[in-house]
Amino acid sequence: MIITDEYMSEMQAKARTYSFVLLRRGARYSGPDAAAIIWEHGRRNHSLRADGVLAVVCPAADDTELAGFGVFDASLEETARIMAGDPAVQAGVLSYELHPVRGFPGDRLPGAVSGQ
Secondary structure (H helix, E strand, C coil): CCCCHHHHHHHHHHCEEEEEEEEEECCCCCCCCHHHHHHHHHHHHHHHHHCCCEEEEEECCCCCCEEEEEEECCCHHHHHHHHHCCHHHHCCCEEEEEEEEEECCCCCCCCCCCCC
16 A cells, blocks of 8 residues: 555544553562452453543563553543552552643554444
8 A cells, every 4th residue: 555645634634642551560560469450450450441441551572671562442531540449559569650742543452343
């Protein structure tokens, strides 16, 4: 596919703002109850996905301080409220940064099955 200036203009017009959350390991990440808390954090993420609020969730797969990231289809204020209620954030197991990003509606991870 040749990406023309017209195509670029059309795509820019379709872009919208999302909230990007970068998760990091918190001070209590290695605590004795951290695994159970992270499990409940994951359960909550699945609920947010099912509700259509959390569009993309990617736990980190390495041993760095990065714990993962998510893209929310919500305002920064709403996403901050959601994150403030996260059990892992409340327990100090995870911390987060919040950033506005632009993306294209309908983007998805390769291999994604519609509706799941």
